[in-house]
Amino acid sequence: xSELSGMTGFARVTGEAPWGSWAxxxxxxxxxxxDVRVNTPPGFDALERGVKAAASKLFxxxxxxxxxxxxxxAGDEKVTVNEPLLAxxxxxxxxxxxxxxxxxxxxxxxTLKGVVETGGSSLRELAQDEAAIAxxxxxxETALNELAAARLAEGASLKDVLTGLVSEMEGFAxxxxxxxxxxPALLKARxxxxxxxxxxxxxxxxxxxxxxxxxxxxxxxxxxxLDRLSAHFTGARDLLTAGSPAGRKIDFLAQELNREANTLCxxxxxxxxxxxxxxxxxxxxxxxxxxxxxx
Numbered sequence: 479x480s481e482l483s484g485m486t487g488f489a490r491v492t493g494e495a496p497w498g499s500w501a502x503x504x505x506x507x508x509x510x511x512x513d514v515r516v517n518t519p520p521g522f523d524a525l526e527r528g529v530k531a532a533a534s535k536l537f538x539x540x541x542x543x544x545x546x547x548x549x550x551x552a553g554d555e556k557v558t559v560n561e562p563l564l565a566x567x568x569x570x571x572x573x574x575x576x577x578x579x580x581x582x583x584x585x586x587x588x589t590l591k592g593v594v595e596t597g598g599s600s601l602r603e604l605a606q607d608e609a610a611i612a613x614x615x616x617x618x619e620t621a622l623n624e625l626a627a628a629r630l631a632e633g634a635s636l637k638d639v640l641t642g643l644v645s646e647m648e649g650f651a652x653x654x655x656x657x658x659x660x661x662p663a664l665l666k667a668r669x670x671x672x673x674x675x676x677x678x679x680x681x682x683x684x685x686x687x688x689x690x691x692x693x694x695x696x697x698x699x700x701x702x703x704l705d706r707l708s709a710h711f712t713g714a715r716d717l718l719t720a721g722s723p724a725g726r727k728i729d730f731l732a733q734e735l736n737r738e739a740n741t742l743c744x745x746x747x748x749x750x751x752x753x754x755x756x757x758x759x760x761x762x763x764x765x766x767x768x769x770x771x772x773x
Contacts, residue, residue: 480721483773484632485540489624491617498550502621509541517545520592521605529618536626538723539773550600564593643765644714650758651707657751658700700745703738710735725772732766
């Protein structure tokens with residue numbers, strides 16, 4: 479049995495080495511599927527692939543942004559301009575606009591990733607250093623594990639909230655069940671009164687009228703909807719207990735709950751039962767909103 483996980487979290491892990499310092503940041507927000515975006519200095523593509531592979535083992539859903547910052551030691555720090563890349567960007571921009579670029583425009587191009595490299599050749603050499611890569615890989619894994627812990631903490635809070643909402647829904651359903659017991663008698667009395675008013679001379683066959691009233695009462699029977707609601711409440715509790723990944727299933731369950739609540743309201747012949755159904759729908763909306771945060 480796993481724990482319920484949310485999809486929102488943040489983690490930051492830092493470290494120092496003879497060549498300088500580093501910091502991994504990992505943050506996550508809601509997402510329909512797993513989307514991992516990694517931002518590393520130029521030349522660290524292998525790290526990016528490793529981070530994505532590690533994230534896929536820890537998470538099922540969510541939009542993740544993972545970034546690495548490296549500060550080289552002051553004695554080794556250099557600034558290098560990637561002149562071929564800057565020239566290519568400048569030529570492309572001039573071809574589009576048909577005029578030469580201003581100094582301000584060129585300065586903007588220099589802010590693009592890879593044009594200006596802090597650390598210069600030292601960063602490129604670092605990307606080939608197996609020991610440094612091993613250190614940074616371990617740091618990334620630690621950041622992802624801390625992010626997973628943050629998401630689990632959110633999941634624990636979500637479980638409490640969602641469990642409480644299931645209890646509220648069960649309360650409204652119990653009230654509806656009690657009110658529904660009087661539906662047949664109430665409907666029969668209403669239809670009989672309408673029939674008496676429309677057929678004061680008694681021309682409508684009594685047996686035919688009784689059959690029509692019985693059919694109408696059957697159509698207004700909400701016991702089937704209440705039974706399905708009860709089954710969905712049990713299913714929701716089971717999913718919350720089983721843990722993630724459960725977000726998609728809980729979201730689908732919320733849609734089914736809403737469908738049954740709508741049918742309950744449409745079949746109601748009393749204001750009290752309608753109000754109970756509307757109250758149930760309100761809690762279902764809250765349940766669905768919170769379920770969207772579950773992995």
